[in-house]
Amino acid sequence: MEFYEVIHKRRTSRMWTDKEVALEAIKRIIAAGMKAPSWDHYRNWQFIVLHSKEEKEKAFSYAKYIAERFDISKYENRALNLAQKMYAYAMPKQYTMLLECPYVIVPLFQCRKLNGQWVSKLNPLTTAWCVAENMMLAVINEGLGYSLRIPLNQEHNIVLEKLGVPEGWMTPCFIGIGYPDKNELVLEQYDSNPTGHIHMGGW
């Protein structure tokens, strides 16, 4: 696929078909992640790949709890902006969007504790997001789709413990990969036209 076509086609999916994904495609997607820029030049990343339903059920029980606890009634019978509509749509799917796709990749980066005092202190996390974005674009290039969950607060440690990840490693996100359900609702987006966002020579 042409690069800007990949950029244009990228979107988050949360509903899947039953079609299996080739493990070779998952390996190419991880290889794309490994090509990301790294703040310390080490490329010190690991990737847990979950495939069986049991593995995903075990890992994402907290997301199930969050999705089931979500009170959709707060979003009904009132005007919602596009972000609120996205939230109301996405929240109930936080578990199934990981469970029902063939693969979930959990990228891992080495870091004992995040320090947000300065943006440069967050370089380990920022780099991991470069890895994640490379993988998301590679997913689209493969003709697949992805779901994305950022673990909420303690969910981070709960999932990593269930996956047996050693101390000193963190994850930025969980990336579900599959063939998206073509009937899935495509959420309305705010305009991505850069006009009005560019400040030549200073703000």
Ligand SMILES: Cc1cc2nc3c(=O)[nH]c(=O)nc-3n(C[C@H](O)[C@H](O)[C@H](O)COP(=O)(O)O)c2cc1C
């Ligand atoms: C940092 C970040 C965190 C996100 N967290 C979640 C999440 O936890 N669950 C989810 O369903 N989508 C999540 N998303 C996906 C966004 O909802 C999505 O990118 C946004 O609504 C725009 O839609 P699009 O990706 O289809 O263009 C996240 C995206 C980013 C960049």
